[in-house]
Amino acid sequence: MLTSRAYDGGEGRTGGTVAMTAPPNTGFPEDETSDGTSELRAHFDETLDHGRRIEPRDWMPDAYRSTMVRQIAQHAHSEIIGMQPEGNWITRAPSLRRKAILIAKVQDEAGHGMYLYSAAETLGADRADLTAKLIGGRQKYSSIFNYPTLTYADVGVIGWLVDGAAICNQVPLCRSSYGPYARAMIRICKEESFHQRQGYELLMTMMRGSAAQRAMVQDATNRFWWPSLMMFGPPDDQSPNTAQSMAWGIKRHTNDELRQRFVDMTVPQADKLGVTLPDEELRWNPERGHYDFGPVDWAEFTAVIKGYGPCNAQRIARRQAAHDEGAWVRGAAAAHAAKHAARRDAA
Amino acid sequence: MTEDEFTAYQSLSEETEDHRWAFGTGFTDPLEGIDASVPPGVDAQALGAYCLMLGDDALIYSHRLQQWMTRMPELEEETALANVALDLLGQARMLLARAGLAEGAGRQEDQLAFFRDEHEFRNVLLAERQDADFAELAGRLLIFSAWRLALFGRLAASADPVLAAIAAKSVQELAYHRDYAAQWVIRLGDGTPLSHGKMQAALGAIWPLVAELFQPDPVTAALPAVAADPAGVRAEVDAVLDTVLAAATLERPDVAPLARVAGRSGRDGVHTEAFGYLLAELQSVARAHPDATW
Amino acid sequence: MTEPQVRSGWPLYEVFLRGKRGLNHVHVGSLHAADPQMALRHARDLYTRRNEGVSIWVVAARDITASSPDEKDPFFAPSGDKIYRHPTFYEIPDDVPHM
Numbered sequence A: 001m002l003t004s005r006a007y008d009g010g011e012g013r014t015g016g017t018v019a020m021t022a023p024p025n026t027g028f029p030e031d032e033t034s035d036g037t038s039e040l041r042a043h044f045d046e047t048l049d050h051g052r053r054i055e056p057r058d059w060m061p062d063a064y065r066s067t068m069v070r071q072i073a074q075h076a077h078s079e080i081i082g083m084q085p086e087g088n089w090i091t092r093a094p095s096l097r098r099k100a101i102l103i104a105k106v107q108d109e110a111g112h113g114m115y116l117y118s119a120a121e122t123l124g125a126d127r128a129d130l131t132a133k134l135i136g137g138r139q140k141y142s143s144i145f146n147y148p149t150l151t152y153a154d155v156g157v158i159g160w161l162v163d164g165a166a167i168c169n170q171v172p173l174c175r176s177s178y179g180p181y182a183r184a185m186i187r188i189c190k191e192e193s194f195h196q197r198q199g200y201e202l203l204m205t206m207m208r209g210s211a212a213q214r215a216m217v218q219d220a221t222n223r224f225w226w227p228s229l230m231m232f233g234p235p236d237d238q239s240p241n242t243a244q245s246m247a248w249g250i251k252r253h254t255n256d257e258l259r260q261r262f263v264d265m266t267v268p269q270a271d272k273l274g275v276t277l278p279d280e281e282l283r284w285n286p287e288r289g290h291y292d293f294g295p296v297d298w299a300e301f302t303a304v305i306k307g308y309g310p311c312n313a314q315r316i317a318r319r320q321a322a323h324d325e326g327a328w329v330r331g332a333a334a335a336h337a338a339k340h341a342a343r344r345d346a347a
Numbered sequence B: 001m002t003e004d005e006f007t008a009y010q011s012l013s014e015e016t017e018d019h020r021w022a023f024g025t026g027f028t029d030p031l032e033g034i035d036a037s038v039p040p041g042v043d044a045q046a047l048g049a050y051c052l053m054l055g056d057d058a059l060i061y062s063h064r065l066q067q068w069m070t071r072m073p074e075l076e077e078e079t080a081l082a083n084v085a086l087d088l089l090g091q092a093r094m095l096l097a098r099a100g101l102a103e104g105a106g107r108q109e110d111q112l113a114f115f116r117d118e119h120e121f122r123n124v125l126l127a128e129r130q131d132a133d134f135a136e137l138a139g140r141l142l143i144f145s146a147w148r149l150a151l152f153g154r155l156a157a158s159a160d161p162v163l164a165a166i167a168a169k170s171v172q173e174l175a176y177h178r179d180y181a182a183q184w185v186i187r188l189g190d191g192t193p194l195s196h197g198k199m200q201a202a203l204g205a206i207w208p209l210v211a212e213l214f215q216p217d218p219v220t221a222a223l224p225a226v227a228a229d230p231a232g233v234r235a236e237v238d239a240v241l242d243t244v245l246a247a248a249t250l251e252r253p254d255v256a257p258l259a260r261v262a263g264r265s266g267r268d269g270v271h272t273e274a275f276g277y278l279l280a281e282l283q284s285v286a287r288a289h290p291d292a293t294w
Numbered sequence C: 001m002t003e004p005q006v007r008s009g010w011p012l013y014e015v016f017l018r019g020k021r022g023l024n025h026v027h028v029g030s031l032h033a034a035d036p037q038m039a040l041r042h043a044r045d046l047y048t049r050r051n052e053g054v055s056i057w058v059v060a061a062r063d064i065t066a067s068s069p070d071e072k073d074p075f076f077a078p079s080g081d082k083i084y085r086h087p088t089f090y091e092i093p094d095d096v097p098h099m
Helices: A035-049 A062-087 A096-121 A127-135 A153-173 A179-207 A211-230 A242-247 A255-273 A298-308 A312-325 A327-346 B003-013 B044-066 B075-103 B109-115 B134-155 B161-189 B193-209 B230-247 B273-288 C036-047
Strands: A283-285 A290-292 C012-018 C026-032 C055-060
Touching (some): A062 A096, A062 A127, A062 A179, A096 A127, A096 A179, A096 B044, A096 B109, A153 A179, A153 A211, A153 A255, A179 A211, A211 A255, A255 A290, A298 A312, A312 A327, A327 B161, A327 B193, B044 B109, B044 B134, B044 B273, B075 B109, B075 B161, B134 B230, B161 B230, C012 C036, C026 C036, C036 C055
Antiparallel strands (some): C012 C026
16 A cells, blocks of 8 residues: 655656655754764765765765665656556557557666666665565555556557656756766666657657547547646645755755646647647746646545555556566576586586 | 756657657668569469468567566566567568568558458467466477577578568577577476476477478468478477477477368468457557558 | 575676777676576666677676775775675776776
């Protein structure tokens, strides 16, 4: 069961912010062990102040380490779980070229998950343990993947809106204070640029197609617009740990800043596609220099991250089944490797 | 926040001529720029039917592998599996395109993939079999890729230059697939007692479909310098399988081949009951919008 | 000779690549595999997308000994400390030839 209490917000497709493991009212947790710590702490702070990166062997506060593990892990989980809603349409893709594109995209997502688990492991985490936390509901993934993909147009809309929202989160994360995470994000961003174009191009093709195709795109947009806005997490005034995350270079922008940026970029793209975004309050505000938009249904968001979303149970069940049913395979490979190592040593 | 941080995203709205979006997906037309005329003296209809046979094998096999995505036993295996599925899909696209050009009725890859009915598909039954577990996935892929690699090794010298080119490109991929599958059969066969039992049982379940791979058929017979004789690769394939099974401490199953239906099987368009469901899934969206462009 | 412990988990391998135009292998990340051959194959799938002509090294993480680049911190042993989990990815300066 996913609890909202531990959840800080800001969960772009690729992570965004992360829940602090310390309860909110303790402020900034310190390691009060010995005098040597304060010198290391000063060095850590100085590294961050100069915009340099923290690397795996550097000293870091326990709270920074645990926060970073959780953020990177949840980002990784999002990539892996994200394979499912899109993977749902591979076997039914209506052209062989689209099928190949979608297989490659879902394959990329597996790769991104592995890059991120790899980064988390540099902090002392263990991938099997992180997987157990995901399956057990103790770590989360982006809420957007708890929504169903009901038509083929959803594939395009996920590419356009969901990957688009992810980019808004990801590009700043390329400057994360933690080196392995920043480097993983740079690699991921390069590959993701393909994915956005693919999704949008599919939608452009469909919008220039039949009435049924156009209706399918509009319907998919209607279902994914608001959940995409929710990907940036709760409003800033409900995100108490943002300040610490920003001070530590874990988070570079607030939830509301990123959400506004996403809206501003997406509205012209929707216009170009010829789809209507399902928000009657959406309009350009010349005084602010931004688009005004309507209220997000935070009750739906809360329900989804608590575990009551349309697809939460099936996403986890699929991941769990693959993991559990694969145990004998992993065990066999390990046994085989051990046998052959022993034979080699005995020779 | 700087403008240039969002360049990748903003460029979505820009017009572009580049049709190659995804990594590894190649051009819109799989045989773009290639002279696909049928060589003199070669039966064009038979050539078309032959390319459909090999193309359907790959298309349907890829479909069964796609059904395993998000179900693999470890994340690294997801990447490997997707590679095999993509390779076979790519081979299918080229072969179906070549088939359409040879038969000369204007049918393209998508028309052939999505708008033929069950009895018009020419794949062997091994290709359409659903893997009940990972042992079956590994065992079936070992047999299929060893066989296909042997065939395509012969086809690299085909009198049809297009088929020869497709084969030459595919051989490297198929060697990779065969190696991947072989390593897994060995790990499972010579792993734990549990995995050994499952791997042996998997072979037993699959083996009745092996004989069909080496059966002569009239289409192949009508293309003496073009097609690869399936009976002619049996010894080579047997040698590969025997080597792998020995390393895996597995026994070659002693089971009878599956009987035919009034003498007909996959190459004749007579498939398993599961095939109808497979095609329903594969073709459903395309058929719901028969005149749409995707 | 004692029987090796069989763990059902796959150990961590670090991956190093040298591209066609590269002069040295560069650390690109890690993955899990049951044995070195599997690690090599997975590295090719995951980190090179099967590009030919790329040289791949995979090393079990447990076999890597690393120093801390930040030699100032007194809490860590001097170079040669056995790594807990991962080597440090530290940059080779541009002016070091043939590294």
